[in-house]
Amino acid sequence: MVAHRLIIDRPASGAWNMAVDETLLIDAAVRGIATLRLYQWSEPTLSLGYFQQYGDRNQHLASRECVCVRRQTGGGAILHDRELTYSLALPANHPLARQTESLYASVHDAFIAALKPMLGGEDSRWILLRRDQESTMSAHEEPFLCFQRRARGDVVFRSRETSIDPGDNAARTASPDWKVLGSAQRRHQGAILQHGSLLWNTSLAAPELAGLSESVGIDASTDELSTAISEAILRKLSLHMSQAELPPDLESNARQLANNKYASAAWTKRR
């Protein structure tokens, strides 16, 4: 029997958000407790993937003045601003803890299930889907920003309408995809943390990325969105969770991690 908790958090700093996620991963590994957490960011924050070079942030001019934090998960950089972020920590005895691709797909399918009714159902002019193709780029060729990368399992949206290829008037091509949800994972002693971002509205610090809400005209509050998405994830993963606060002992652990690790230049600029 896996114990579970659901945390719907207030907006917080990047160092705190990353520290809480790491604390929940350790808690899943040590005490076997699964946690689903939904959260936001108190200021526009650039998060780097664990293996990214700090100096590469200079490639992205629009976010140069933003606070930067390094994640413990892989993938590309994310500008967290007008988005909803989730994290899911599962202990080693959960079946999906070992099937990392299935976990990725399951959570992303839950997002699609929650968002589809907001798009207008089957009659919508928009399609929301999970990519089934892997990236064709090598790791060193990938764009700096996660939302400009395309990996298997990412959630993208596109218009149902085809468009005329500007290079060839006779050719009709499918409209382009916009990525709106990407996730990344970290394993620790058999437990797994998966967290990811739903790009809801365009940020001034990443104006090249289209948000789902304003692009397709969804009118939903953050609370409505959090509720719909958490319910869909719990349903999809057959988890039964009660809403809870972060326990005081974990809050203390997270505070130490935030101060000593995620807020430190030694961590953020470690490579």
Add this chain to the structure above:
Amino acid sequence: MNPDKLLFAKTHEWVAVVSEGGQKIATVGLTSFAVEALTDLVFIELPKIGRQVSAEESFCEVESVKAVSDVYAPVAGEVIAVNESLPDNLEILSRDPYGDGWIARIKIGDEAGLKNLMDHAAYQKQCEEQ
């Protein structure tokens, strides 16, 4: 290397122990089971030479597509060599996990930890149960 002659940690590292000048040296790598489970590897961060490690301590990290995973030191001791060719040639890990895909060599400081490792048959049984 023949896996039948190796020892294995429950966290999917293999160990080959040899005696050199009166010291026991462990060559360490990831098993083929682990490499397949990790799928496409994109980055590796090797341990620093000279680092003292404890048994079961994370001493190396790998990223596969988007998942970062720890590699644990199967024995306690000092890291005396790392496979510098791996970061730019990660395909070696899947092509030859028990040979050219070795990760590090550790001068064993405490042989007691060797007792916690499995032989190949016991490790295969563990993999079948996962």
